[in-house]
Amino acid sequence: MGADHRAFLEATLPHLDVVYQVARRTAGDGQDPEDLVQETYLRAYAAFGSDRGEHTRAWLAAICLNAARSEARRRRRRPRELPASELLGALPPLRAAGGEAAADVADVVIAGLDARAVSGCLALLPEPQRVCIVLMDVAGYTAAETAEALGCPRGTVLARVHHGRRRLAGLLAEAGVSHGQS
Amino acid sequence: MDSPDRQHQPLAGFLAGKLDAAKARRWDEHLLERGQCWQAVRENRVGRLAAQLLREPAPPGLADRVAFAVEVAAAGRAAAQRPAGVLAHGGGSARAGGCAGRGSRAPRRLWPAWL
Helix, strand or coil: CCCCHHHHHHHHHHHHHHHHHHHHHHHCCCHHHHHHHHHHHHHHHHHHCCCCCCCCHHHHHHHHHHHHHHHHHHHCCCCCCCCHHHHHHHCCCCCCCCCCCCCCHHHHHHHCCCHHHHHHHHHHCCHHHHHHHHHHHCCCCCHHHHHHHHCHHHHHHHHHHHHHHHHHHHHHHHHHHHHCCC | CCCHHHHHHHHHHHHHCCCHHHHHHHHHHHHHCCCCHHHHHHHHHHHHHHHHCCCCCCCCCHHHHHHHHHHHHHHHHHHHHHHHHHHHHHHHHCCCCCCCCCCCCCCCCCCCCCC
């Protein structure tokens, strides 16, 4: 046991928070995010020294996403495929702004943002959009880092984030209107 | 193949602040004129704010747990690379001497309790 693991930890532990954000939002049902973080670091350590691109953060995110997918496959589950109606029905009610029907999406959502509702609606997004939002908006990756982690063009990442955010806002508004005004 | 993504790249670039000044100004003007596009921008903002609500710090102790797991993996890797003769000698001296002083090669636990 030598200096290599210390060098690895020095290079990667500063990114623990962002890796945890990714793990927290990509861990499948029944999968502990902390276990996923540990698995990510062990995989990263095993590959440390090989080419990891320019950004260690992006490299760690890619490993975390792969580890999450591997674990989901291993468990033979299909994550994030619950019927939308079922998940929306389980969401806590949001407070509708002013109680007016057909209020502006932004006003309704901002008035009643709730982390559990956001989490439930985020799970309803298609995986490409959800992953881009998790990396950029939740974990704080740049578009370039996200593109590197996912191996796709930066423009694609930006477009997916845009679509995903709009869809997320719409889902939240839908949940807020349907629960807050019935 | 991914045409919806390509169609929205200019707006996405504008929202991410990635356009140059001239293009950004044209987008500003466009948004002032087109209510539908302005609505899309507002929804984008709401979605971003909502997603940012989900940020939470890593639990205390996670860094120690990860560091320990890596240390254990490093120890396992070192043990696997060590010549068999060295292992045998180390184990023998630990048994024979019963001494746990510096330089002894007493066997150590390679895996944490939770594994």
